[in-house]
Amino acid sequence: MEDIRPLISPHSGRFLDQLRLHIRQNGLAYRTEQTYLHWVKRFIRFHGRKHPKDLSMTDVEAFLSHLAEQRTCSTNTQRIALNALVYLYKRFMGLDIGDLAFKPAQGARRIPVVYSREEITAILSNLRGAH
Template identity: 35%
Template sequence: MENTQALDQSQPGLSKRVKKAIERQQLSQRTEQSYLHWITRFITFHDCQDPEMLAEEEQHAFLRYLDERAQVSRARLNQAKQALVFFYEDVLDKVESRDTAAA
């Protein structure tokens, strides 16, 4: 499933919202690619559920999965954490506790 399809399946118009937030923050192309990758993996990990309905526990579950089961490197795990913080704060306008970044 393509990134934009997964995002829009979880919430119509979500891919456009992500891209607009990326433009507002003037993120580099590499950061944009990385964030889109991790946001899409997060959405597909939770079966394309509406991310507005996912609580911090679901974010922690995804990060635990990456750390323990997928065994991604510490740098990649940090990228995923930052992508989720960006996604919830800058795209969905939800202020999450910084516990997500510490998970």
């Protein structure tokens, strides 16, 4: 049942319900709605369940930096969280967020696997069959 959007009363006074309705009115996908709500909830919990209107842009920067430093999230994960918070503040609440100065997440570094001639010879000598 996660594929079906739950009904929400347009008269609901709950903050997250109003955000959910705003996302739907702007025609965003249901999966985007779920993702944005997830990150907004994590942001609120990170700051001790304070209402986002009571938080400043330095609090947004602190949360995004926390994701990079303590949670060691990927660049894409941090970007999704940033998009959710930008939507929350800029489009839903109508506040100017300005330039955010947070620590960017580091991309995963992959070390290439390189075999020596001896290792390749050992691998090929163990192969059986025509091809």
